[in-house]
Amino acid sequence: MVYLSFFSEITLARQKKIINGGHAFVGTRGLNDHGQHWRERYALFQKYGDRIISEVLEEHVRFVPSLHPPRIDSPEKRLPTRRVSSDIEPIDIKRAVNEISGIEAIEIAKAYTCERPEPAFVKGPVTSDIMNDFRRERSVWPISVYKISDVEIHGPWFNAGIILVSQGHRFRIDEIYQPAGEQPQDICLEKSLYELQFENKRFLEINEDCVLLATNGHNIYGHWLVDFLPKIYLLDYIGIDLSKIKFLMPSDVGHWAVDLMNLVGIKKENLIIYDQNEIVPLCRSLFVPTLLRMSGRTSPLFLNATEFINKRIDKNIQTKSDVSNTFLYFDREQEFTWRKIDGHDKIIKLFNDLNFHIVRPEKLSISEQIRLVRGAKVIAGQHGSALHSTIFCQDPVFAVVLHENRRNWFAGLQAGIGEYLGHQTGYIFGETSSHENIFSTRFEASDIRMGVDFARMA
Numbered sequence: 001m002v003y004l005s006f007f008s009e010i011t012l013a014r015q016k017k018i019i020n021g022g023h024a025f026v027g028t029r030g031l032n033d034h035g036q037h038w039r040e041r042y043a044l045f046q047k048y049g050d051r052i053i054s055e056v057l058e059e060h061v062r063f064v065p066s067l068h069p070p071r072i073d074s075p076e077k078r079l080p081t082r083r084v085s086s087d088i089e090p091i092d093i094k095r096a097v098n099e100i101s102g103i104e105a106i107e108i109a110k111a112y113t114c115e116r117p118e119p120a121f122v123k124g125p126v127t128s129d130i131m132n133d134f135r136r137e138r139s140v141w142p143i144s145v146y147k148i149s150d151v152e153i154h155g156p157w158f159n160a161g162i163i164l165v166s167q168g169h170r171f172r173i174d175e176i177y178q179p180a181g182e183q184p185q186d187i188c189l190e191k192s193l194y195e196l197q198f199e200n201k202r203f204l205e206i207n208e209d210c211v212l213l214a215t216n217g218h219n220i221y222g223h224w225l226v227d228f229l230p231k232i233y234l235l236d237y238i239g240i241d242l243s244k245i246k247f248l249m250p251s252d253v254g255h256w257a258v259d260l261m262n263l264v265g266i267k268k269e270n271l272i273i274y275d276q277n278e279i280v281p282l283c284r285s286l287f288v289p290t291l292l293r294m295s296g297r298t299s300p301l302f303l304n305a306t307e308f309i310n311k312r313i314d315k316n317i318q319t320k321s322d323v324s325n326t327f328l329y330f331d332r333e334q335e336f337t338w339r340k341i342d343g344h345d346k347i348i349k350l351f352n353d354l355n356f357h358i359v360r361p362e363k364l365s366i367s368e369q370i371r372l373v374r375g376a377k378v379i380a381g382q383h384g385s386a387l388h389s390t391i392f393c394q395d396p397v398f399a400v401v402l403h404e405n406r407r408n409w410f411a412g413l414q415a416g417i418g419e420y421l422g423h424q425t426g427y428i429f430g431e432t433s434s435h436e437n438i439f440s441t442r443f444e445a446s447d448i449r450m451g452v453d454f455a456r457m458a
Contacts (some may be wrong), residue, residue, distance in 0.1 A: 007246065034405065087168070088168060090171075093146060103149070108143045115135075123447040124428050124430055126427070130410050137294075140298070148285075148288060149284065149286075150283075153286070154192045156218045163188065173288065177215045177217070201278055208285075210285070213228045213231055231305075235287065244357070262316070264309055296415070303420040317370070319378075327355055327356045330359050331348060331360050331381070338436065341382065350449075378455045383402065387401060388413075390414075391416060394421070396423050397424075401426065402448075404440065
């Protein structure tokens with residue numbers, strides 16, 4: 001009874017949080033790219049009512065790992081009182097390397113710009129504007145590993161990402177997936193400092209060398225596959241002993257994040273798990289590897305990184321491929337999602353008739369998912385996290401991507417993943433409509449059949 005009462009109280013609190021979060025962005029101007037997390041859940045609450053609250057809470061409980069005290073050598077301390085965030089000067093990390101002591105940069109690859117390859121095929125009612133969105137993705141950031149001394153870590157948050165503060169400066173590091181806009185970060189930092197002043201947060205001093213991997217999107221599976229795990233390769237490349245160094249891990253990631261780290265040989269005892277809503281780590285020596293991709297493009301080093309990751313996985317689990325299922329369709333839960341397929345059941349039947357094995361990845365362990373894709377020749381599904389598991393494929397694979405038809409939504413990340421891995425990627429667009437921030441896309445069976453036929457003959 002005590003547990004049920006406690007669960008009910010949390011449910012009510014979660015309901016209030018979703019409603020308030022949704023209200024905060026209703027009718028706002030100039031913040032269209034922010035608050036998507038709250039907009040999505042508020043739209044679902046408006047449509048489904050209280051039952052979505054329990055679903056959100058159960059999902060949170062299911063995917064949050066059990067919290068253990070962070071493994072550190074030094075005790076927690078209180079942060080000194082600060083005034084306001086305007087006292088902290090934002091500074092670009094490249095300038096900081098030259099002007100501030102205690103900051104180093106190891107450059108691994110320079111930035112470059114080039115035309116990207118066209119998709120293997122494009123089917124459906126796609127417009128030239130949408131294809132121009134794809135072709136506009138021409139640049140790749142420089143790749144580096146930064147080492148920063150005596151740095152505070154605020155976050156990560158869903159939109160604002162990580163904020164690094166040291167010696168009276170806040171560092172701008174676009175290459176670790178921080179947004180370009182200043183206002184959201186300013187707001188988050190000011191709130192964090194306010195909570196520290198009134199002792200609603202604690203300062204955690206970490207004297208061991210540690211690594212910052214997770215930034216924006218840290219609680220989304222696909223970001224770990226494409227953004228965070230590949231950074232481990234950069235650490236090995238510059239000679240860091242991966243068996244000894246510690247890795248920071250925000251506590252609200254799914255259990256799969258801990259599982260993924262374990263699969264690539266990073267044991268749980270080397271993770272410093274902290275609640276970013278209550279803790280601000282202060283790291284005496286922090287390594288910050290940058291991304292190997294920018295929006296829809298990846299660096300040529302992405303191939304080296306995925307090969308490195310897969311070799312480490314092979315040492316930890318038996319990954320013999322499942323050659324009985326060479327054609328896979330990754331299904332996506334439809335009820336509580338803001339991106340839906342109109343006529344979902346018919347699409348599943350169509351792929352079943354086309355001899356695809358229908359898979360719900362979230363019902364499988366990560367090891368099972370890896371074994372499944374290792375022998376695949378064609379993998380189809382809605383664009384998103386599930387399809388990013390093509391990084392684990394043993395041989396080049398053909399990805400058939402079902403995509404929404406909306407301007408500014410087509411960075412073509414799946415094609416970017418395959419660009420240097422030798423994969424081919426084809427896109428099938430449908431007709432997308434929206435209502436109360438729920439987007440529904442209807443795909444033509446003839447487009448899907450033609451796309452699958454093309455993939456099979458490739």
